[in-house]
Amino acid sequence: RDPAAAAGSAGGWGGVRRRCQxxxxxxxxLFISSIxxxxxxxxxxxxxxxxxxxxxxxxVCLVAYHIFxxxxxxxYWKTIFTLPMNPSKEFHLSYSDKESLERxxxxxxxxxxxxxxxxxxxxxxxxxxxAIRYCDRCHLxxxxxxxxxxxxxxxxxxxxxxxxxxxxCVGFSNYKxxxxxxxxxxxxxxFIAATDLQYFIKFWTNGLPDTQAKFHIMFLFFxxxxxxxxxxxxxxxxxxxxxxxxxxxxxxxxxxxxxRTDKNGFSLGFSKNLRQVFGDxxxxxxxxxxxxxGDGCSFPTCLVNQDxxxxxxxxxxxxxxxxxxxxxxxxxxxxxxxxxxxxxQSWSDIGAKAEKGKIGMSNPALTxxxxx
Numbered sequence: 520r521d522p523a524a525a526a527g528s529a530g531g532w533g534g535v536r537r538r539c540q541x542x543x544x545x546x547x548x549l550f551i552s553s554i555x556x557x558x559x560x561x562x563x564x565x566x567x568x569x570x571x572x573x574x575x576x577x578x579v580c581l582v583a584y585h586i587f588x589x590x591x592x593x594x595y596w597k598t599i600f601t602l603p604m605n606p607s608k609e610f611h612l613s614y615s616d617k618e619s620l621e622r623x624x625x626x627x628x629x630x631x632x633x634x635x636x637x638x639x640x641x642x643x644x645x646x647x648x649x650a651i652r653y654c655d656r657c658h659l660x661x662x663x664x665x666x667x668x669x670x671x672x673x674x675x676x677x678x679x680x681x682x683x684x685x686x687x688c689v690g691f692s693n694y695k696x697x698x699x700x701x702x703x704x705x706x707x708x709x710f711i712a713a714t715d716l717q718y719f720i721k722f723w724t725n726g727l728p729d730t731q732a733k734f735h736i737m738f739l740f741f742x743x744x745x746x747x748x749x750x751x752x753x754x755x756x757x758x759x760x761x762x763x764x765x766x767x768x769x770x771x772x773x774x775x776x777x778x779r780t781d782k783n784g785f786s787l788g789f790s791k792n793l794r795q796v797f798g799d800x801x802x803x804x805x806x807x808x809x810x811x812x813g814d815g816c817s818f819p820t821c822l823v824n825q826d827x828x829x830x831x832x833x834x835x836x837x838x839x840x841x842x843x844x845x846x847x848x849x850x851x852x853x854x855x856x857x858x859x860x861x862x863x864q865s866w867s868d869i870g871a872k873a874e875k876g877k878i879g880m881s882n883p884a885l886t887x888x889x890x891x
């Protein structure tokens with residue numbers, strides 16, 4: 520058989536398989552959407568218009584319901600269709616560096632290529648072996664908190680997880696939308712359960728005539744109550760993550776900094792952690808519009824209980840006490856991130872004082888390690 524024809528046939532089948540997989544990825548989204556459409560019909564038509572008899576109750580419930588419904592749909596839409604952000608071009612290896620990595624065997628030559636590529640980048644996290652975090656599929660040096668998604672086959676900035684219910688990666692660009700989606704879907708379910716409860720009890724005790732609305736109203740309450748339980752636990756978990764400035768991936772594997780692993784390395788305190796996700800302008804906090812601080816490539820860093828015997832810290836800032844917490848940029852931060860630290864002592868002042876006792880920068884051995 521002609522090898523070229525065989526290769527073309529295999530490639531064709533591979534393309535069909537990938538298209539089928541992409542279609543299957545939309546099944547959970549279609550499921551949620553169908554549940555949402557049915558709940559709209561059941562609540563508005565069967566409960567409010569056909570079952571409720573008090574006009575005032577109808578108006579209040581319909582107005583409040585549509586507010587929750589619109590916020591729910593808006594945040595869900597934004598979570599699904601906001602493209603995940605990928606590392607900027609400065610993190611990609613140059614053509615010559617790629618050739619060097621491919622040409623040289625694993626060893627000091629490859630280490631030198633990665634050192635040179637990462638020298639001026641605002642990165643501080645490392646792999647478990649102390650290597651520069653490098654993605655051999657995207658051919659780039661990974662920014663802090665960036666991970667390669669096996670489903671999207673891309674490196675995602677501040678990746679939290681890949682969510683099948685939105686068929687998208689939840690990361691820097693849409694994490695706020697995801698939180699609001701959880702919040703408004705929870706409020707939506709709680710509101711339905713609360714306003715449907717009295718009619719559910721009446722149908723259950725045969726206090727109302729047996730009509731077509733009975734099935735919709737009873738099942739609507741069960742569905743709303745069930746989703747409320749699961750959503751409350753998930754929303755509470757992500758609120759805790761925001762308060763600690765952690766991602767889901769960082770909970771399971773704490774970020775590794777140059778000298779040690781620190782599970783609280785990115786935490787700046789509750790207020791600053793909250794602002795990093797929701798932004799400085801509170802008028803946008805409850806709306807699914809992007810207001811997060813920074814560019815997703817660099818983050819203010821907090822080292823806790825720094826080793827007093829280490830020679831120096833990145834950026835030339837020395838430790839002064841074993842039990843003190845120090846806020847400092849791993850490398851020069853973008854303007855959009857550095858203002859998170861403006862209420863602490865200025866970095867120029869700290870740097871000037873630290874320079875007097877500066878011994879030098881330690882340069883840990885770097886080995887290339889592929890990390891997903």
